[in-house]
Amino acid sequence: MTIKIEELKNLIKESIPDAEINIQDLAGDNNHYSATIKSKLFKGKSKIEQHKLVYSALKGKMGNELHALSLNTIEN
Amino acid sequence: MNQNVKQKINEVIKDNQVCLFMKGTSDVPQCGFSMAVSNVLKHLEVNFKGINVLEDPELREGIKLYSDWPTIPQLYINGEFIGGCDIVKEMFEKGTLQKKLIENKIKYKENS
Numbered sequence: 001m002t003i004k005i006e007e008l009k010n011l012i013k014e015s016i017p018d019a020e021i022n023i024q025d026l027a028g029d030n031n032h033y034s035a036t037i038k039s040k041l042f043k044g045k046s047k048i049e050q051h052k053l054v055y056s057a058l059k060g061k062m063g064n065e066l067h068a069l070s071l072n073t074i075e076n
Numbered sequence: 077m078n079q080n081v082k083q084k085i086n087e088v089i090k091d092n093q094v095c096l097f098m099k100g101t102s103d104v105p106q107c108g109f110s111m112a113v114s115n116v117l118k119h120l121e122v123n124f125k126g127i128n129v130l131e132d133p134e135l136r137e138g139i140k141l142y143s144d145w146p147t148i149p150q151l152y153i154n155g156e157f158i159g160g161c162d163i164v165k166e167m168f169e170k171g172t173l174q175k176k177l178i179e180n181k182i183k184y185k186e187n188s
Contacts, residue, residue, distance in 0.1 A: 047163045048145075055146050063146040068109070071162050 002030035003065050008058070015057035016041055020076065026068075034070040042075045081138035092125035093182055095152040097139045102126040109161035110149045116168045117151075121185040122177065154180045 005023050012019050012035075020038040035054075042050045050073040055062050062069060089095055094117070100106030102114045102124075117124050129136035129148055140146055143157045151158040153176060158164060167173035177184050 047166065048157065048159055051160070051163065052144065060146075063140070072166075 003061060004030055005033070008033065008035070008066075008069075011059065011061070012037065012054060012057045016053065018076070026070070031066070032068040033066070034072075036072045036074065038074040038076045040076045042073050047073065077138055077141040078134060081134050082142065084135065085139060085142050088125065088127060089152050089155050093154055093180065094122055094124035095127060096124055096149055097127050097129055097135075097152075098149040099128070099130050101128050106130060107148075109147070112161050113149045113151055113164050116164055116173070119187060120168075120174070120177070122182060153177070153182065 005025060008023055009021050012021055016037070016039050018039050018041070022036040024034045026032040026034055037054060041053060045053070051071050054071055054073065058066065058069075096102075096110075096113060096117065098105065098107075098110035098114060100110055102118065105111035105114055114126065127135070129139060136148070139148065139150055143150055145157065145160065147160050149161055149164075151160075151164050158173075158176065159167070164173060167176070174184065174186070
């Protein structure tokens with residue numbers, strides 16, 4: 001089970017419309033990614049809350065279709 | 077979630093100041109992310125309890141519900157969920173993990 005970069009970006013954009021997203025496919029297997037996401041929505045939130053926002057945008061795919069996503073969230 | 081699993085997690089977290097729910101053991105981690113967090117704690121010479129979720133499928137799913145966090149590893153300090161691999165690594169680099177340990181009166185070694 002894998003997921004494409006574009007699909008990932010679209011999912012994140014749906015929930016976090018102002019997100020500036022940079023995703024790298026770490027292993028070239030559509031399954032291990034690293035993402036840097038910048039958004040105003042992260043303002044005033046803890047890192048845990050910021051990452052949870054992204055996980056919820058991915059609608060349960062994290063840990064399932066998507067094995068590994070290293071996250072770096074930045075307040076914009 | 078299953079109340080027995082919840083109870084089990086509550087007990088482990090209560091009995092151990094620093095708990096790491098991980099895939100594999102600190103000596104033989106089975107996942108790079110688990111290894112990374114384990115290595116941070118080892119580097120700081122923090123005494124921690126590693127719990128191998130691969131030995132217990134109920135715990136593996138239960139811990140995700142417990143913290144509302146979809147991935148493993150998960151680090152807890154004095155019952156507080158601190159984060160997964162990315163957050164712990166970032167905290168270590170910024171020194172906020174060390175600050176957290178001091179606040180919780182947990183001994184660690186400050187390496188260069």
